[in-house]
Amino acid sequence: MDALFDTEWHTTRPADFPLPARAWLPDTQVLVARATAGDTRGLLVAAKAGHNGESHNHNDVGSFIVALDAHPLLIDVGVGTYRKETFSPD
Numbered sequence: 001m002d003a004l005f006d007t008e009w010h011t012t013r014p015a016d017f018p019l020p021a022r023a024w025l026p027d028t029q030v031l032v033a034r035a036t037a038g039d040t041r042g043l044l045v046a047a048k049a050g051h052n053g054e055s056h057n058h059n060d061v062g063s064f065i066v067a068l069d070a071h072p073l074l075i076d077v078g079v080g081t082y083r084k085e086t087f088s089p090d
Contacts, residue, residue, distance in 0.1 A: 019037060019038045032046045
């Protein structure tokens with residue numbers, strides 16, 4: 001509610017989104033790497049790692065996106081329909 005009545009918050013221009021060349025977030029195992037810092041042009045890879053010991057992770061853990069000039073080139077579509085075997089160690 002404070003934000004609704006904060007006139008400075010309403011009039012402040014949003015900051016530009018940072019576009020680092022590389023970012024690794026070890027606690028969540030997220031990686032983003034791009035060709036040039038501060039530029040959406042070129043190749044970008046974003047990946048989420050993980051392991052089955054993490055809460056809510058399953059055998060389908062991990063995903064990625066490869067983009068070129070800010071347009072998806074390759075995407076990880078996942079495992080499809082969840083079945084009993086999706087959640088088993090085999």
